[in-house]
Amino acid sequence: MKATVLVRPKHGILDPQGEAVESSLRQLGFAVDGARIGRVVDLDVEADDAASARAEVERMCEQLLANPLIESYEIELAETGA
């Protein structure tokens, strides 16, 4: 089963990378008001069903993929094959 984890800087956490990108976009003439930069982790998870896959990926997020002090995460699941 394919899972995608989106890791984002939490609201209110200073994101200097996002600020640098925002200012560059403005210099290019885009009307941007805020840019935040996170991380995408694509996973192939061995699991019997979506519920157990999600539970497994949540454990991965808690233990390694995100640091709960500064990052939030979202999990998206997609069936492989079809």
Add this chain to the structure above:
Amino acid sequence: MSSPQPRIGVVTFPGSQDDRDALWALAALDAEPVPVWHADDDLPDLDAVVLPGGFSYGDYLRCGAIARFSPAMAAVAEFAAGGGLVLGICNGFQILCEAGLLPGVLRPNESLSFICRDVRIRVERSDTPFTTRCEPDEELVIPVKHGEGSWFVPDHDLAELEARGAVVLRYAEPCNGSVADVAGVVNPAGNVMGLMPHPEHAVDPLLGSSDGALILASLVDAARDRALAAA
């Protein structure tokens, strides 16, 4: 010998850079430096452990996040839980934070620039095993060299940490955007400390400052006391 040399381990991870400087500095300060390999499940018989600077495991994902799971780190966590002295320098500090042995997390510098220069640091506590050779409020000059040295904790945690005296070292000049200018913190038991500046690069006056020796020699003193107590 009346004053035995304490055995202080320095853990080398893949990507460690300052392990040899740390070993050299500890030897110069009359300790017996003991190289430790990251893949070792057990620590040799040691009186203290230093986690050196560098980019362990490429600092992939987040700095220190992967090193935290190395076999040697499990042994270091056990050593710390038993009251053993552990000092994390730069990447070592990042690893200790990721491992939950110290509070907070190190984030990219506010400027996004890699900072490599001498900085002034104020000693907030001279009663830890890592700062006994310093005077309270003493200013030290020690180099920093990091891209991710901006220490962060949420506001409510900071108040609690300040109240319990967790902050041992503070930048005395603007540096990397750390919350409350924190440069080094200690755990509640007082046996684990991390700092971003590099004391091992400031042990010989030839290199511009020997203030780093005050920190490392404090550690050597404390480790020697423990070695004598155990003997």
